[in-house]
Amino acid sequence: MTAAIAAPAYDAIVIGSGIGGLVTATQLAAKGAKVLVLERYLIPGGSAGWFERQGYRFDVGASMIFGFGDRGTTNLLTRALADVGQALETIPDPVQIHYHLPNQLDLKVHRDYEAFLQELIAQFPQEAEGIRRFYDECWQVFNCLNAMPLLSLEEPKYLFNVFLQHPLACLGLVKYLPQNVGDIARRYIRNPDLLKFIDMECYCWSVVPATMTPMINAGMVFSDRHYGGINYPKGGVGRIAEKLVAGLEAKGSSIRYKARVTRILTEKGRAIGVELADGEKLYAKRIISNATRWNTFGELLPPQQEPAQEQRWQQRYRQSPSFLSLHLGVKADLLPAGTECHHILLENWDELEVEQGTIFVSIPTLLDPSLAPPDRHIIHTFTPSWLGEWDNLSPSEYRDRKAAAAAKLIQRLEAIFPGLSSAIDYQEVGTPRTHRRFLGRQNGTYGPIPRRKLAGLLGMPFNRTAIPGLYCVGDSTFPGQGLNAVAFSGYACGHRVAADLGLV
Structure with a gap:
C-alpha cells in the first residue's frame, strides 16, 4: 500500500527495542543522526528485558552474557555502552556452564581455558589430542575476529580498509565462512559421546547441533568465554537496555513505549515511514526493523511486497x-x-x-x-x-x-x-x-535455524533488504542468535545506515 509523501521527521526509525535495535539506534545517534525507537511494550530490551514480582527481579531470557570484556574488539556490549557515554558494573562468572548430561557426563566449562580442557580430557582421555586441536582451531577463528573492528560487511570502504590493515585475519575468516562446527570437530574427534557433547556446546546457544552451527559463531562463543569471559550486569540483564536507552536520549534521540507498529509505509517501492496501531504515521529517511523477518515481511509489509530474496531465505531457514x-x-x-x-x-x-x-x-x-x-x-x-x-x-x-x-x-x-x-x-x-x-x-520463536545443512554463515542475510530504505537487524540477520551476535548485527546495521545517510 502506498502512503502520501511527507517530509521525514527523523533520520531513522527503529521498530523494536531489542538489543540489536538499541545498538543500531545508539550507534546512529552517536554519529549525529536523529533516531526514534518504537517499542510496543512498556520497557525496552525485548528478550533481554525483565519483570518484577514480590521482590524478585527476573530476567526474561538467559543470564549467560558475552560481550562485557575489557579488551579486544569482540566486547561489543562494553563498546556499545561506551559509545554513548554509558557503563555497567559487571560480575565475572568463573564457570560458563555446569553440564549434567547422559552417561554420567558431568563437567564444568571453566573460565580458565586450560582448566576446562583438562576437565574435558579427564572425561575422554583417549581424545586428548583431538580435543585440544578442535578448541585451538576455534581460537584461530576468534583471533581473526578479535583483530579487527566488527562493522558492516556490506560497506565496501570498511571492508577495503580492514583488509589493508588486517589481511591475514580477513583471509582467515573467509576460510571459515562456509564451514560448520560438526565438520571440523569430526576431523579431530571420533568418540560419539564427545561429538554429542560438542552438539550440546552448540545447541545451548544456536538451538541446532554442531553440523548446522556456523564455525565463525562457535569460534566467537567457545573462545570469548575464556577471553572476555561471562560477566553478569549488576542489577540484572535488563540494565543493558536501560543504559542504552539513557545513552540514546543523552545523544538527542528518543524512544516511545506502547507504540505498536502495524505497517511499514512505502512510496514507489521505497520504505518511507511506519503506521502505528492508533493510525498515527511517522516518517524517516531510513526504516530499521528489529522484528523477526517473518514479522517484517509477513505482517508489517503486505505479502505482495515480499521480495524474492526473502522467499528464498525462508526456503533455507525455518523458525526455531x-x-x-x-x-x-x-x-x-x-x-x-x-x-x-x-x-x-x-x-x-x-x-x-x-x-x-x-x-x-x-x-x-x-x-x-x-x-x-x-x-x-x-x-x-x-x-x-x-x-x-x-x-x-x-x-x-x-x-x-x-x-x-x-x-x-x-x-x-x-x-x-x-x-x-x-x-x-x-x-x-x-x-x-x-x-x-x-x-x-x-510464534514466540527464538530465531531462525537452517532447514537443512548449509554452508556456514553464507546463507544469513545482512542488514540491507531488497526494499530501498528498509533494513533489518537482530537475530534473523548475520551473524544470528545470542546477545553478542545481535549486538554485532546492531553495529553492522548502524554503520551501514550511517554510511547511506552520509554520516561516515
Whole structure:
C-alpha cells in the first residue's frame, strides 16, 4: 500500500527495542543522526528485558552474557555502552556452564581455558589430542575476529580498509565462512559421546547441533568465554537496555513505549515511514526493523511486497522453537556452597532437540544477590517448546497444561537440586504464547535455524533488504542468535545506515 509523501521527521526509525535495535539506534545517534525507537511494550530490551514480582527481579531470557570484556574488539556490549557515554558494573562468572548430561557426563566449562580442557580430557582421555586441536582451531577463528573492528560487511570502504590493515585475519575468516562446527570437530574427534557433547556446546546457544552451527559463531562463543569471559550486569540483564536507552536520549534521540507498529509505509517501492496501531504515521529517511523477518515481511509489509530474496531465505531457514520458562523464587539454603550459576540438564541424547527436552538453568542471584529478597535465590529454568503445544486451548486447559509442565520440570530438576519442590517461595510459568504476546515474535520463536545443512554463515542475510530504505537487524540477520551476535548485527546495521545517510 502506498502512503502520501511527507517530509521525514527523523533520520531513522527503529521498530523494536531489542538489543540489536538499541545498538543500531545508539550507534546512529552517536554519529549525529536523529533516531526514534518504537517499542510496543512498556520497557525496552525485548528478550533481554525483565519483570518484577514480590521482590524478585527476573530476567526474561538467559543470564549467560558475552560481550562485557575489557579488551579486544569482540566486547561489543562494553563498546556499545561506551559509545554513548554509558557503563555497567559487571560480575565475572568463573564457570560458563555446569553440564549434567547422559552417561554420567558431568563437567564444568571453566573460565580458565586450560582448566576446562583438562576437565574435558579427564572425561575422554583417549581424545586428548583431538580435543585440544578442535578448541585451538576455534581460537584461530576468534583471533581473526578479535583483530579487527566488527562493522558492516556490506560497506565496501570498511571492508577495503580492514583488509589493508588486517589481511591475514580477513583471509582467515573467509576460510571459515562456509564451514560448520560438526565438520571440523569430526576431523579431530571420533568418540560419539564427545561429538554429542560438542552438539550440546552448540545447541545451548544456536538451538541446532554442531553440523548446522556456523564455525565463525562457535569460534566467537567457545573462545570469548575464556577471553572476555561471562560477566553478569549488576542489577540484572535488563540494565543493558536501560543504559542504552539513557545513552540514546543523552545523544538527542528518543524512544516511545506502547507504540505498536502495524505497517511499514512505502512510496514507489521505497520504505518511507511506519503506521502505528492508533493510525498515527511517522516518517524517516531510513526504516530499521528489529522484528523477526517473518514479522517484517509477513505482517508489517503486505505479502505482495515480499521480495524474492526473502522467499528464498525462508526456503533455507525455518523458525526455531520458543521456550517454556519457569521462574522460581526459592529458599537460599536449597543451594549448597559451590553451586554454579548456569546449568544444562539432559538425560537422553535422543531428546536433545525435542519438545521440552534440554533444560537450561540460570541462577543469577549467585552472582548478584540484590535481585531477590533476603535469604532467597532465583532459579530461571527454560526448555524448548513449540507454540502448537499451547495454542487453541481454553483458559482452564492452558492453566492446567502450564501447571503440569512446571511440575514435570521441577521433578527433573530435583536430580541436580534435591529438595527443590519444598523450597519454592514463588513460581511463574511462561510459554510460547507469552513470548508471542509480550515480545511480538511470530510464534514466540527464538530465531531462525537452517532447514537443512548449509554452508556456514553464507546463507544469513545482512542488514540491507531488497526494499530501498528498509533494513533489518537482530537475530534473523548475520551473524544470528545470542546477545553478542545481535549486538554485532546492531553495529553492522548502524554503520551501514550511517554510511547511506552520509554520516561516515
